[in-house]
Amino acid sequence: MSQIVRxxxxxxxxxxxxxxxxxxxxxxIARVIPGDPARIALGPNxxxxxxxxxxxxxxxxxxxxxxxxxxxxxxxxxDLGTSLYTNRPIILDIAQFLPATLELVFIAGIMxxxxxxxxxxISARYRGSAIDxxxxxxxxxxxxxxxxVWAVILMLLFAFYLPIFPIAGRISDIYSIAPVTGFLLxxxxxxxxxxxxxxxxxxxxxxxxxxxxxxxxxxxxxxRANMIETYDKPYVEMAQSYxxxxxxxxxxxxxxxSLIPSLTIIGLDFAAMLGNAFLVEAxxxxxxxxxxxxxxxxxKDLNAIVGxxxxxSATFLIANIIVDLLIALINPRIRYSQRPQ
Amino acid sequence: xxPIVKTFAAAMLATSMLAAMPTAANAGGTLxxxxxxxxxLDPAKASDYADSILMFNVYDTLVLPRxxxxxxxxxxxxxxxxxxxxYTFKLRDDVKFQSGNPLTAEDVVxxxxxxQALGKGLSYLMSDVESVEAIDxxxxxxxxSQPYSPFVASLVRLPIxxxxxxxxxxxxxxxxxxxxxxxxxxxxxxxxxxxVVTSHNPQEETVMEKNPNYFLGIADAAPxxxxxxxxxxxxxxxxxxxxxEHDIASQWLPPEVIKALVDDGAQLLTESGTGAFYFxxxxxxxxxxxxxCRLGLSKAFDYASSIKMIAVxxxxxxxxxxxxxxxxxxxxxxxxxxxxxRDVDAAKQHLADCAHDIADHEIxxxxxxxxxxxxxxxxxxxxxxxxxxxxxxxTKLPWASFTERVSKPxxxxxxSQLFVNAVTGDPDTLLYGMYHSSVxxxxxxxxxxxxxxVDAALEAGRTGADDAAREAAYSQLNARLMEIAPTIYGYDxxxxxxxxNRVSAPALSDPAHAFGLDGMGFSFRLMEVAE
Numbered sequence: 015m016s017q018i019v020r021x022x023x024x025x026x027x028x029x030x031x032x033x034x035x036x037x038x039x040x041x042x043i044a045r046v047i048p049g050d051p052a053r054i055a056l057g058p059n060x061x062x063x064x065x066x067x068x069x070x071x072x073x074x075x076x077x078x079x080x081x082x083x084x085x086x087x088x089x090x091x092x093d094l095g096t097s098l099y100t101n102r103p104i105i106l107d108i109a110q111f112l113p114a115t116l117e118l119v120f121i122a123g124i125m126x127x128x129x130x131x132x133x134x135x136i137s138a139r140y141r142g143s144a145i146d147x148x149x150x151x152x153x154x155x156x157x158x159x160x161x162x163v164w165a166v167i168l169m170l171l172f173a174f175y176l177p178i179f180p181i182a183g184r185i186s187d188i189y190s191i192a193p194v195t196g197f198l199l200x201x202x203x204x205x206x207x208x209x210x211x212x213x214x215x216x217x218x219x220x221x222x223x224x225x226x227x228x229x230x231x232x233x234x235x236x237x238r239a240n241m242i243e244t245y246d247k248p249y250v251e252m253a254q255s256y257x258x259x260x261x262x263x264x265x266x267x268x269x270x271x272s273l274i275p276s277l278t279i280i281g282l283d284f285a286a287m288l289g290n291a292f293l294v295e296a297x298x299x300x301x302x303x304x305x306x307x308x309x310x311x312x313x314k315d316l317n318a319i320v321g322x323x324x325x326x327s328a329t330f331l332i333a334n335i336i337v338d339l340l341i342a343l344i345n346p347r348i349r350y351s352q353r354p355q
Numbered sequence: 356x357x358p359i360v361k362t363f364a365a366a367m368l369a370t371s372m373l374a375a376m377p378t379a380a381n382a383g384g385t386l387x388x389x390x391x392x393x394x395x396l397d398p399a400k401a402s403d404y405a406d407s408i409l410m411f412n413v414y415d416t417l418v419l420p421r422x423x424x425x426x427x428x429x430x431x432x433x434x435x436x437x438x439x440x441x442y443t444f445k446l447r448d449d450v451k452f453q454s455g456n457p458l459t460a461e462d463v464v465x466x467x468x469x470x471q472a473l474g475k476g477l478s479y480l481m482s483d484v485e486s487v488e489a490i491d492x493x494x495x496x497x498x499x500s501q502p503y504s505p506f507v508a509s510l511v512r513l514p515i516x517x518x519x520x521x522x523x524x525x526x527x528x529x530x531x532x533x534x535x536x537x538x539x540x541x542x543x544x545x546x547x548x549x550x551v552v553t554s555h556n557p558q559e560e561t562v563m564e565k566n567p568n569y570f571l572g573i574a575d576a577a578p579x580x581x582x583x584x585x586x587x588x589x590x591x592x593x594x595x596x597x598x599x600e601h602d603i604a605s606q607w608l609p610p611e612v613i614k615a616l617v618d619d620g621a622q623l624l625t626e627s628g629t630g631a632f633y634f635x636x637x638x639x640x641x642x643x644x645x646x647x648c649r650l651g652l653s654k655a656f657d658y659a660s661s662i663k664m665i666a667v668x669x670x671x672x673x674x675x676x677x678x679x680x681x682x683x684x685x686x687x688x689x690x691x692x693x694x695x696x697r698d699v700d701a702a703k704q705h706l707a708d709c710a711h712d713i714a715d716h717e718i719x720x721x722x723x724x725x726x727x728x729x730x731x732x733x734x735x736x737x738x739x740x741x742x743x744x745x746x747x748x749x750t751k752l753p754w755a756s757f758t759e760r761v762s763k764p765x766x767x768x769x770x771s772q773l774f775v776n777a778v779t780g781d782p783d784t785l786l787y788g789m790y791h792s793s794v795x796x797x798x799x800x801x802x803x804x805x806x807x808x809v810d811a812a813l814e815a816g817r818t819g820a821d822d823a824a825r826e827a828a829y830s831q832l833n834a835r836l837m838e839i840a841p842t843i844y845g846y847d848x849x850x851x852x853x854x855x856n857r858v859s860a861p862a863l864s865d866p867a868h869a870f871g872l873d874g875m876g877f878s879f880r881l882m883e884v885a886e
Contacts (some may be wrong), residue, residue: 049755057402061482062476062797071812073688099398100393100557101541110556110701174594181594187385187582270538296588301559309392309558316756 018342025338029331034329035040037320042310044319055098072098072316076252085320095317099310104321107306112325113196114184115291115302120200121218122226123284130230131276134237136273139264141242149234158232162293165224168296172220182299185214221298233276240272257326274341281337285330296324375679384579386858386884388603388877389592392585397540398514400476401468402778405585406608409561412581413453414514414546417444417463418507420780422876425822427507431458431515431547438820439502446493450570452517453544453551465518468496469535477778480509496639501820504825508781511872515546549880550581553855560584569880576612576859576883596621602858602884606673608851609727613667616853623671624863626876627849630776630785631682632674634736634843637771639803642711649840651705651713654698656843657739664731667851674846680836682847684871685782686816687829695844702743715762718747721768725754729772733846742850761801771801773836774848780872782829787813790832790841802841807836857885 026164052068053060088095094104137149156164165268173181184198185191189210194201199218202211241264244250250267258267303322310318389403401410417432429435432444450458464487470478485500499506521536526541528534536864539545544552547570550563563581565573587595587605589612595601596616603624604616617623634656642648658676676694681687706713718737720730733749740747750768752760758767777785788794791813792805812832820823836842850873851864860883861868862876870876 047755048753048759050759052757060402060475061479064479066475100375101395101537102399102557107558111558133794169590169594174597177598180586181590181598181600182587203865269829297591299584299587299591309586311754312755 018312019337020045021342022335025333025335029328029335032331033324033327037086037324038082040320040323041085042078043282044316045081047311047314051098051316054314085317094321097310097315097318099313099315099318103329104318107318108194108303108321108325111301111303111306114198114300115288115295115304116223117197117199117331118218118225118291118295118300118302119284119287121222122229122287123280124288125222125226126229126233126280126283129226130233130280131273133230134272134276135241135269137238138233138241138245138268139260141238146238150238153231153234153238154230156227157223158231159228160293161225161228161290162297164227165221165294165297167226168220179220180217184217184300185210186217189213203350221300224298225294227288228232229280230289232283233280236279237272237276238268240275241268244268270344274345277337277340277344281333281340282322285333287330288326370575372474373519384884384886385582386578386580386603386879387582387584387601388605389587389601390605392609394555394561394583394585395476395557396542396552396555396561397476397514397537397545399466399478399535400541401514402476404874405583406476408583409552409879410514411548411875411877412550412563412879413544413548413552414516415450415548415874416513416515416664417446417510420508420511420818420872422862422870423865425718425871427511429804433713435507437460437497437641438504440499442497442499442506443490444495446495447570448493451568452520452547453566453568454517454520455568456517456519456839457514458547459492461492462515462518463487463495464489466513466515466519469516469521470513471538472532472535477512477742480512480779480784483840490502490868504817504819505779505783508779509784511779511875514546516540517547520545527733549577549878558585563591563879571880573880574854574883577880579883581879588744596853596855599855601855603852603860606852608853610667610673611684613851613853620856621853622854622858622864623667624854624858624860624876625671626683626852626869626873627675627847627848627865627871629682629871629873630690630774630848631677631782632734632845632848633773633775633789633791635771636841636843637764637767637769637801637803638805638841639641640767640769642709642713642716643769645710646707646839647709648711648713651702651709651743652718652740652745653840653843654702654705655739655743655745656736657697658695658846659697660735661732662846664735672849673851673853674848677844677846680833680842680844681782681786684858685777685829686822686826687782687833689829689833697739699743706743713745716746718745718770719746719752719768720747720748720770720772721752721757722772723754724751726772726774732772758798760797761798764796764803767801768804772845773799773801775799776848776873778873780870783817786832787817790836797848804841806835806839806841809839815836859883859885 036124052065052072055069056064069075073084097104097107100107102155137146140146170179171181190196191201191205191210194204198214199211202214245268253263253267289304291302292308293306295302307322310322390408393408394409395401396409398410398414401407414651415428415431418427419430421428431447431450433447435442435444446458446460452458466491467481467484467487472483476646483499483501483503486498488496490496500619500735524539525536526534526538542555549566549569551566552561553564554562561583565579589608592601592604592608592806593612596604597619634768636643636649662672662676667673678689678691683691720733722733737749758866775785775789790800790804790809792810794800812828812835816825816832819828862870862878
């Protein structure tokens with residue numbers, strides 16, 4: 015496993031550099047967005063004096079490199095500052111909103127793997143058949159419509175016309191679950207409340223599915239294409255000529271090698287969903303970090319923008335590292351290529 | 356795969372069975388409403404609509420606007436006397452904070468000091484207060500630096516906080532008062548109000564419960580619990596109300612959604628009398644630096660069509676026809692039947708009298724990106740002006756860009772569209788900030804107006820000895836503003852809220868009970884919720 019550790023160390027080091035770069039970039043970009051953050055924070059009725067006082071408190075009159083130095087100095091103490099939008103420490107906001115988004119994205123990720131890969135596999139195995147055509151149409155629909163469209167359609171179908179699923183929030187008002195991890199599906203179990211767990215699970219299905227549909231389509235299409243390509247490889251033809259069962263050929267010889275590109279895409283999709291979940295979160299009133307991120311951008315809440323982007327970037331990098339490790343585990347050629355010469 | 360499919364199906368079935376139980380949709384005595392995020396709980400920083408709702412329910416003020424009429428009535432104060440620069444208030448002796456501490460004059464002094472020290476929200480309303488003294492435990496005197504007639508009106512924005520609770524919860528900060536309890540009051544209530552905050556997340560939801568020890572008592576039919584949610588999407592609210600899981604929607608729902616909900620049987624609640632919708636001319640930019648050009652554009656605007664655009668039903672609209680610079684119901688307003696209307700001939704005449712040839716200019720009509728309705732008005736205006744051969748372009752400006760652009764007259768668009776409210780219900784807080792020459796360059800004064808007669812009338816309205824004097828001053832102001840047309844006075848604004856039929860809110864449905872102050876109609880203690 016030493017080469018895996020070496021890969022991990024290398025990726026962590028480069029990730030740190032990426033994070034520093036991202037922090038500088040977003041720090042500069044946030045200040046280019048039009049509008050005076052102090053004026054926006056204090057509202058339209060604030061006097062010029064009040065606005066100037068807040069500008070001074072925020073060091074907005076200092077050169078940008080001085081502001082960045084102050085930010086890094088505070089960050090080294092674990093202080094991201096106070097949000098001008100919620101008037102609370104940004105760390106507290108992120109701690110509150112991040113688990114909601116992570117939970118949503120995680121369940122969406124499971125749906126992508128759970129539905130996308132099997133659909134792709136079935137489609138490839140029965141290529142050219144009605145099943146294949148049906149799955150391809152579904153996959154195309156999933157890819158072609160953005161997640162917020164699916165969110166509205168799913169809400170209309172399964173919450174309005176057929177009121178099966180709840181519409182808004184993470185759990186019904188009748189439950190009061192003390193936050194431990196922030197992940198309601200875990201906290202309800204810790205609290206020993208199976209009904210609350212089921213209620214939370216019922217709440218997450220529609221938003222997670224809306225978010226996952228595009229990824230499901232993508233994974234299905236990619237898996238199908240790769241499997242079909244693999245089916246033409248000589249070793250698969252050899253297995254077929256030996257009379258191996260079709261199911262075994264599909265699973266062992268065609269599906270497994272086709273997983274690598276699909277996993278890479280799913281990993282990227284998983285991380286991208288952190289940022290893209292905004293509209294789905296808004297439609298289902300999901301109190302997550304994406305919604306918070308967009309709100310702070312619109313309010314030009316400088317520190318909160320940088321804090322949110324850094325957290326999303328860090329999660330993106332971690333997801334990529336995990337995908338790389340998984341691929342290295344699946345594909346020995348990649349694993350061994352990391353060995354020192 | 357088969358075992359996996361079976362396990363998945365079993366898990367789904369179990370989850371659906373466990374989840375298939377009554378939700379909070381029909382929880383007895385719970386009122387559910389939504390507003391635009393965020394909800395600022397600290398009363399010294401409250402300025403938006405959601406903040407006002409929180410403030411009026413968690414805190415109380417010395418006076419309240421009189422329901423259904425002009426003037427103010429005592430609330431935490433038992434009585435008051437004074438005028439000009441000194442006002443003395445006698446406090447009720449039966450009021451307790453939610454903490455159980457009794458209300459004293461020291462709490463009033465502390466509340467003013469805190470508001471002035473933080474300098475946020477609507478604290479500028481207290482900028483003329485030179486000092487506040489506690490004469491005895493239940494008497495407090497305000498000394499103003501200059502005569503300010505609307506002072507009593509401005510007290511509806513002075514929520515009284517529990518000094519002892521705040522002092523026991525000071526956060527980090529410099530000096531004796533550290534953070535003035537800012538961190539604590541952003542997350543907790545410390546008032547005498549009818550509702551106690553039980554949980555608060557400024558982006559998600561505030562939950563409040565009835566205060567059993569409220570000094571005025573609360574009717575049993577008033578909601579026991581209030582859940583104020585923030586930032587719900589129109590589609591979500593539409594579905595929630597249709598399913599009976601939401602009670603009152605924010606005023607920002609698109610008219611189409613309101614109409615659809617009304618068609619489904621929902622009721623409409625309204626709040627009016629505190630503001631208007633304006634098209635503001637940049638009076639420093641040619642050709643609008645000439646009053647005749649401005650008058651020409653004002654007369655060319657189709658007021659009747661704009662009113663049709665904001666109609667929700669045949670009976671209810673998001674505004675009523677404007678009669679002039681001052682909304683109907685305020686000092687100096689023109690009679691309600693003298694509504695403004697389009698007059699193309701008069702427009703042509705004014706444009707002919709203008710020192711500039713307006714055909715040589717392209718008029719920039721801006722609209723605020725966050726308010727899609729304004730785009731429709733911009734298109735209407737463009738069509739109206741095109742009929743007279745006037746070239747124009749439409750610019751979409753996010754609020755942040757707009758506030759930046761209007762900080763300099765040369766960057767300010769020819770036409771800016773704005774909703775402006777009187778934050779205390781008094782015309783001074785509506786008009787002074789818009790038209791006095793000492794305050795140009797803010798979001799509400801993109802006119803950059805500098806007119807001696809307007810300044811004099813505004814000063815007279817601010818210092819008038821009695822209501823008659825103030826009425827005369829504002830009438831004069833109205834006439835002058837109509838004469839020089841720095842603004843097109845679009846319509847008098849009315850907030851429309853769609854609500855389920857289990858809610859009864861007299862302050863939002865019966866003019867005889869209306870407060871005439873934004874947000875105060877949402878005093879939950881005056882509402883009733885059916886089980």
